[in-house]
Amino acid sequence: MFDDKEKFKLAYLTKISETEGITLDEGSLWDKYKTLVLLLKENMSFNRALTKKSTMYTKQVYYFSMEFLIGRLLHYYLVNMEIEELVREGLAELHINLDDLLQQEVDPGLGNGGLGRLAACFLDSMAFLGISGHGNGMRYKYGLFEQKIRNGFQTEVADNWLKNGYPWEIPRTEKSIVVKFKGTIRAESVQDKLMFYHEHYEPVLAVPYDIPIMSYDNPSNINNLRLWSAEPVANELDFDSFNRGEFDQAVSLRSEVEAISYILYPDDNGRSGKELRLKQEYFFVAAGLGSIMRSFKKRNISLGDFSKWVAVHINDTHPVLCIPELMRILIDEEGLGWDQAWNITVNTISFTNHTIMPEALEKWPVDLFKNLLPRIYMIVEEIDRRFKERLARRFLDDWELIHNTQIIKDGQVQMANLAVIGSSSVNGVAALHTEILKHQVFKDYYRVFSYKFNNKTNGINHRRFLLAANPALSELITEAIGPAWKKNAEELENLLFYKDNSSFIEKLAKVKYLNKCQLAKHVKESQGLEIDPLSIFDVQVKRIHAYKRQLLNILKVMHLYNQVKNDPQSVRDPQTFIFGGKAAPGYHYAKTIIKLINTLANKINKDPEVKQKLKVVFLENFNVSLGELIYPAADISEQISTASKEASGTGNMKFMVNGAVTIGTLDGANVEIKEAVGEENIFIFGLTAEEVLRYSREGGYKSLDQYYSNQSLRLCVDQLVNGFFETAGEEFRVIFDSLLLYNDDYFVLKDFNAYLEAYQKLQDSYAQQDIWHRTSLVNIAKAGIFSSDRSIKEYANQIWKTNFRRFDSHFPDKRFKNKLGTK
Ligand code: 26Q
Secondary structure, three states: OOOOHHHHHHHHHHHHHHHHOOOHHHOOHHHHHHHHHHHHHHHHHHHHHHHHHHOOOOOEEEEEOOOEOOOOOHHHHHHHHOOHHHHHHHHHHOOOOHHHHHHHOOOOOEOOOHHHHHHHHHHHHHHHHOOOEEEEEEOOOEEEEEEEEEOOEEEEEEEOOOOOOOOOOEEOHHHOEEEEEOOEEEEEEEOOEEEEEEEOOEEEEEEEEEEEEOOOOOOOOOEEEEEEEEEOOOOOOOHHHHHOOOHHHHHHHHHHHHHHHOEOOOOOOOOOOOHHHHHHHHHHHHHHHHHHHHHHHOOOOOHHHHHHHEEEEEEOOOOOOHHHHHHHHHHHHOOOOHHHHHHHHHHHEEEEOOOOOHHHOOEEEHHHHHHHOHHHHHHHHHHHHHHHHHHHHHHOOOHHHHHHOOOEEOOEEEHHHHHHHOOOEEEEOOHHHHHHHHHHHOHHHHHHOHHHEEEOOOOEOHHHHHHHOOHHHHHHHHHHHOHHHHOOHHHHHHHHHHOOOHHHHHHHHHHHHHHHHHHHHHHHHHHOOOOOOOOEEEEEEOOOOHHHOHHHHHHHHHHHHHHHHHOHHHOOOOEEEEEEOOOOOOOHHHHHHHHHHHHHHHHHHOOOOOOOOEEEEEEOOOOHHHHHHHHHHOOEEEEOOOOOOOOOOOHHHHHHHOOOEEEEOOOOOHHHHHHHHOHHHOEEOOOOHHHHHHHHHHOOOOHHHHHHHOHHHHHHHHHOOOOOOOOOOOOOHHHHHHHHOOOOOOOHHHHHHHHHHHHHHHHHHHHOHHHHHHHHHHHHHOHHHHEHHHHHHHHHHHHHOOOOOOOHHHOOOHHHHHHHOOO
């Protein structure tokens, strides 16, 4: 993009005067940051136009997701364009420090966690592979709340990320779409055909904002992330009401409309059942499909071939209204018959499930649904009716199956059922998860549509989480095996060549140490706490949820504390336990867990007898940017969910590619991580998914048995309520009760011993530093298959049936292989 520094400087100086009307010395840091973004964006817009033109007759993939956690873009795009150094030096000559500008950027919190970040990783890989793949989502005015810890409690601060404007976005007002809610449906026979007219509806204007998506080594291929914002149709006050003196009504209509894209629901894996959420879901679906239809028509392709040229992927059930909405467009607006419309719809849409937690399966009361989306409801009813009819013919009197697979039952619309029936592919996100879908969650559907079910193990964008987030390790890797791993993560396997090379292992250890120093510096600056970069960094960062079992980790730390108090020699190496993650604001139990971590931290960190050995830190406001600092600095990756509950996990992969060693259960993608690294390079413990599911089905687990039979465990559990935490009173009673009174739904007590044993083995291994760093190296080397490039190649080949215009990511870089002489 810029061939040299001088050209860059000139372009930059011109841009700042053009856009801000100021000279450099008048500009604030924000102005300077914004200018750099606008400069890059301008070039990307140009390339977007070219990409669009040249892919006019390429199949387009649309990834519909309520959440996109894209992270900060400026640094990442500079890395992708390979101009970071040039820009850094150019700016330095203008007396600007690039790092100061990078700090100006907000991290758009347009998602809760795993699902939203996965969507962002997928956008990157689609751009990298040259797939015409675009995101379609919501432009929430307020993203996920910012977490502040006050007196040990989580408090939530609104995330007003747009307050200074977001320079990466491009408003496309002229491409707005009208979305219709409520009203009535009039059916009329026109020339022997039944037509449906939506009347007296409440219109809402969906205004798109586009963000350019660009990846490494493919800077001219620009894809698009389109986010929708809700505005009143007239885009003014309702002057009729206003003139009649009904000021309140005029203003409230406006705010009712704007409420739709006002805020992201902060529940992950949770339920909320509020009308506004359903409004959001239909809003971005109708807007997205409306705009896809509009651009499809410009391509002069026959509508009958729609599914050959367009793939729509739905990220969990949140966008499942794509199915009835596409039917509505094809039938009501395009005049197709039901059967043809249904064929097109099913062949266009594919669906990923991300959770088996029953409380996260979306259901909507019929009355609410029908009132908000009358025409869509009619279509859902008809889909259900026809499906049942077909099923009854095939499965005759298997009434149980027929009942279980209905879309509308018990007065509710079952969104997952609609998703399975109306799409051509249903996938889980890790091998184990897909098996659970086939044999438990969707077992009846698996009998009906076995051909739809498939697995696509998640992946992560290794260019963001290794190349950009961990420059020291990236350089070391490139020095050793050449740069081909950036394009083909499986090349990382060549690192195995260095397994017994002590000088390389030493360098690896040094990089880890330096990264730990950087995290320690952040902790010191942000919360005034000293942590020792020479201690083991044992890290659990993710959303706080009972099934993720932060509690198991806490009990371990309490146990170690008790041990050190008894015998200071019982813990050999100093250890720092690092936690981070947000709790849904309404999830009282999860918030109590945060308070417990902080209370424990307080106790341990100020106890002079143990503070040389143990430290506990809760990192405030875990998000993508903080993750980029944490993953490179971790020694131990805690992936300890109750087996069967974590669909995949992706944090596990981000840690692994940065050389952290996993302690975990056989859950989600941990199973595949174990297969990749071998059991000697991972610390696995605990109940298997099968055992957990058997207990849930047949009973037989009594948490009290664990409590009474294990003295040191009993001590820790008692300490939750016996005054051990001097300031706590009855605060942690809910946790105590969850374990004993409510029989420990997540098998924390059951897995406690096995966890401690695995942890002990891990410490023994850490004590032998050369062995430890070799394990770390094997983890990095085997992380290649967990790149989202691999996931996306599988989606493209097997589900979307689209080509990618990049072939070199398959091919090893011969030069470096020869140099190493490994192959
Ligand atoms: C649903 C209805 C109403 C309000 C909120 C929701 C809602 C929102 C977000 C339900 C679920 C989510 C998010 C789920 C999620 O992040 N799941 C994670 O997806 C990852 C990517 O596949 C997996 O790695 C994780 O295992 C899974 O927990």
